[in-house]
Amino acid sequence: MTKSAVIQCEDISKRFVDGELETQVLHDINLTINAGDQIAIVGSSGSGKSTLLHLLGGLDTPTNGTVHIQGQDISALSVAAASKMRNKTLGFVYQFHHLLPELDAVENVALPLVIGGTKPKTALAQAAVLLEKVGLDHRLTHKPSELSGGERQRTAIARALITQPACLLADEPTGNLDHHTAEQVFDLMLELNANLDTALVIVTHDTTLANRMDKVLTLRDGKFQ
Numbered sequence: 001m002t003k004s005a006v007i008q009c010e011d012i013s014k015r016f017v018d019g020e021l022e023t024q025v026l027h028d029i030n031l032t033i034n035a036g037d038q039i040a041i042v043g044s045s046g047s048g049k050s051t052l053l054h055l056l057g058g059l060d061t062p063t064n065g066t067v068h069i070q071g072q073d074i075s076a077l078s079v080a081a082a083s084k085m086r087n088k089t090l091g092f093v094y095q096f097h098h099l100l101p102e103l104d105a106v107e108n109v110a111l112p113l114v115i116g117g118t119k120p121k122t123a124l125a126q127a128a129v130l131l132e133k134v135g136l137d138h139r140l141t142h143k144p145s146e147l148s149g150g151e152r153q154r155t156a157i158a159r160a161l162i163t164q165p166a167c168l169l170a171d172e173p174t175g176n177l178d179h180h181t182a183e184q185v186f187d188l189m190l191e192l193n194a195n196l197d198t199a200l201v202i203v204t205h206d207t208t209l210a211n212r213m214d215k216v217l218t219l220r221d222g223k224f225q
Contacts, residue, residue, distance in 0.1 A: 091160030
């Protein structure tokens, strides 16, 4: 295990079985993600990009092979231990923000800290600081329905970063945004990657954004090309 590796997967494959139908999505993938890495994963629809991201984040288990997160085989952990590791070590951002509609922006961002055992008052204070960093200090008490698409996505990114994760996994994080807002959100992610040394792994169809990353990996037929 590489000392600086945040995530390391070895010979992982994934197949789905539905009755007599068996679909092999990923074939013998090897990938090491180190602190501070910038990696874009690109490929056509159905190439296995999102499936791979779920495996890297311990949200699903491979059919074969192993995924280590900070040196631990995620599949060997209990459900509770795996959840605790994900909450502490990883941040997730999706195309759809998945903010809780009944909570305002600062409460949404504070939630992972509260779940992790931080006192609510402390969590809210830290969330307010992070929202200020993403330019939303004037939106702390606004509900998701009162925010623009770009503001909701910036709030989601702040929520993903509140635990200071070792790696941020993003699935089409700008896919729902107009070009200008997408550029702003992407710039923010790169800035936080640089300032916090957080590894950044992005699944995207946008080749322009992908090419701004240090490394671009192309998935085709379940394999890296």
